[in-house]
Amino acid sequence: MKKSSTILLALLLLVATGLGAANHYDKGNQLFSFKVGTTFPTFTYFFTTNDVITGIGEDKTGMLVGGYGGISYQVFNTPYSAIGGEIGYDFNFAADQELFTAVPFYAKYTYLPLQGKWDIAISSGLGFAYIKYKDAQLMTLYANLETGFTWFPGEHWGLGLTTGLWLIPEFNYNDALKKDNALAGIIPLTFSVTYRQ
Amino acid sequence: MKRTVCTTIIATLFVALLFTACNADASAGLFRQLADAKAPVGIRYRQIIGKDATDLYYLTDNGIYKSTGPSSTIVRENAKGSPVLEAYLDVTGANNYLIYLINTNDGAMVYRYNQSNKDDDNMRVTSTLTSCKIKALLPNGSILVQGLSGGKNAYAVITHDYENDTVKSEVVFDDLDGFALDGILFQSGLQQVSTNFILSFVNSSKEYKHFFNNKTNEIKLNSSLAAYTIETKLYLLTKNGALYGSDVPAGSTTATSMGKNSKMYPSNAFLYAVTDGSTTHLLTKSSNSEEGIYVFSFTKGSNAADSASGFAIKEGYARQMNNVSIVSAFEKTPGVILVATERNGMFDLTINAANANKNDTSNGSSSGPENYTI
Numbered sequence: 001m002k003k004s005s006t007i008l009l010a011l012l013l014l015v016a017t018g019l020g021a022a023n024h025y026d027k028g029n030q031l032f033s034f035k036v037g038t039t040f041p042t043f044t045y046f047f048t049t050n051d052v053i054t055g056i057g058e059d060k061t062g063m064l065v066g067g068y069g070g071i072s073y074q075v076f077n078t079p080y081s082a083i084g085g086e087i088g089y090d091f092n093f094a095a096d097q098e099l100f101t102a103v104p105f106y107a108k109y110t111y112l113p114l115q116g117k118w119d120i121a122i123s124s125g126l127g128f129a130y131i132k133y134k135d136a137q138l139m140t141l142y143a144n145l146e147t148g149f150t151w152f153p154g155e156h157w158g159l160g161l162t163t164g165l166w167l168i169p170e171f172n173y174n175d176a177l178k179k180d181n182a183l184a185g186i187i188p189l190t191f192s193v194t195y196r197q
Numbered sequence: 198m199k200r201t202v203c204t205t206i207i208a209t210l211f212v213a214l215l216f217t218a219c220n221a222d223a224s225a226g227l228f229r230q231l232a233d234a235k236a237p238v239g240i241r242y243r244q245i246i247g248k249d250a251t252d253l254y255y256l257t258d259n260g261i262y263k264s265t266g267p268s269s270t271i272v273r274e275n276a277k278g279s280p281v282l283e284a285y286l287d288v289t290g291a292n293n294y295l296i297y298l299i300n301t302n303d304g305a306m307v308y309r310y311n312q313s314n315k316d317d318d319n320m321r322v323t324s325t326l327t328s329c330k331i332k333a334l335l336p337n338g339s340i341l342v343q344g345l346s347g348g349k350n351a352y353a354v355i356t357h358d359y360e361n362d363t364v365k366s367e368v369v370f371d372d373l374d375g376f377a378l379d380g381i382l383f384q385s386g387l388q389q390v391s392t393n394f395i396l397s398f399v400n401s402s403k404e405y406k407h408f409f410n411n412k413t414n415e416i417k418l419n420s421s422l423a424a425y426t427i428e429t430k431l432y433l434l435t436k437n438g439a440l441y442g443s444d445v446p447a448g449s450t451t452a453t454s455m456g457k458n459s460k461m462y463p464s465n466a467f468l469y470a471v472t473d474g475s476t477t478h479l480l481t482k483s484s485n486s487e488e489g490i491y492v493f494s495f496t497k498g499s500n501a502a503d504s505a506s507g508f509a510i511k512e513g514y515a516r517q518m519n520n521v522s523i524v525s526a527f528e529k530t531p532g533v534i535l536v537a538t539e540r541n542g543m544f545d546l547t548i549n550a551a552n553a554n555k556n557d558t559s560n561g562s563s564s565g566p567e568n569y570t571i
Contacts, residue, residue: 058236096236133227135485136225174223180225180227180229182228
């Protein structure tokens with residue numbers, strides 16, 4: 001309880017600090033980011049059986065630690081928030097050494113309570129992902145919640161670190177496959193290079 | 198600007214929505230398949246060769262091994278460029294010869310490996326056919342050859358005395374001009390010891406000929422066969438998932454359609470029969486490695502039309518049969534079998550015949566991979 005209160009207080013202070021701080025961005029400024037990093041399969045939840053399997057590898061999610069690369073573009077619609085999109089490519093080898101791949105592309109909303117030499121960003125994304133593994137492939141929904149920071153040693157170029165949670169549901173139309181409908185959670189950890197103007 | 202970006206994003210998402218969830222061709226849900234993924238054990242099995250008094254012999258991509266269950270040792274490592282393709286354990290003599298087939302520049306050759314002195318001797322395979330070529334070493338030790346009989350395409354199955362390197366007997370399948378070999382079928386789990394087999398041939402018009410043990414015993418069925426087994430009657434599984442039954446052939450026989458599933462089966466698919474005295478269950482494994490075991494059940498001894506019911510089994514003895522490809526099987530006792538998989542190791546399956554078509558733990562159990570006993 002005490003820990004939760006501390007975290008909540010810290011978040012409120014952060015937001016308050018951000019709102020009280022002078023903004024670096026104006027409406028119309030833009031952010032271009034290039035990301036590379038790794039992804040950690042975290043859980044798979046099967047809706048029909050309420051089974052939740054967690055962890056990496058065999059007898060768990062079946063997926064191993066993977067890699068991700070992506071590009072994003074955002075435009076500030078207010079001095080503290082930006083909208084845009086991101087497209088990327090994720091791969092994770094499975095326990096059987098076959099490859100799971102995901103190509104997420106999604107709309108993105110980012111709130112930057114702290115900005116300037118250091119940007120702290122909280123973003124949410126909603127869109128689609130094309131996912132494939134062995135004989136299964138589908139276009140499905142995709143959502144994420146991410147947070148991270150970017151350090152700008154100069155005016156335009158910055159280096160950042162981001163993490164969060166991706167959610168990828170699988171809804172099958174085929175009656176035989178409906179029992180396998182599931183929601184997968186993946187935690188990314190990515191380094192980014194950002195150009196702002 | 199803002200409106201343009203929003204419009205573009207919304208349009209993209211709308212188009213993408215039209216293509217969501219098109220997973221219709223998958224054998225199982227994508228994340229289910231991932232959750233069931235099994236790590237390869239590092240052994241690529243090709244065949245369970247047989248068993249002598251103490252050891253189980255098996256063939257992998259590396260060569261021939263023998264195992265006591267807990268530990269394995271290599272018996273004959275593959276020579277570079279000429280891997281052993283098929284093998285047989287001859288326990289009829291005193292030497293427990295390993296018989297194997299390799300491809301050479303002169304075609305397929307059958308060799309006898311003496312485990313005592315490590316000698317490899319080329320077997321003199323002779324036939325009544327002319328222009329004769331070795332086509333296969335069968336898992337029961339017989340040798341399939343192709344040649345000419347009376348100037349026409351013919352095949353012969355030769356039983357060889359490996360101790361003395363002489364031909365014991367020969368069964369000829371002649372008058373097969375225009376026909377090519379479509380399959381050499383053995384009963385799963387019994388292929389090392391059974392003298393029964395089915396030879397299937399097909400011509401360019403997709404006409405099939407199936408012979409049980411000899412040319413007189415022809416099974417009339419114009420479809421490509423994946424497997425067969427005998428449990429009171431003869432049961433045939435086609436590559437497109439249809440089950441047929443007939444009397445065990447003694448002369449020409451016509452098979453009756455007993456049921457069908459929507460699965461595809463490879464040549465020499467896994468097909469194993471168990472019976473509880475009143476009901477026969479045929480366990481099958483399709484070409485799709487992601488699928489578990491599919492069971493056909495029917496009254497024991499029946500081959501009545503449309504009498505078989507189908508059951509998809511993933512629990513109990515089939516618990517570890519998802520995401521594996523069975524390449525060979527060996528029956529230890531009725532209902533207790535070893536199955537070797539292509540990449541995922543060897544498993545013990547214990548099948549409770551009374552519940553063999555129930556998708557729960559009452560149907561039996563499995564152990565493995567590589568945790569088997571002999």
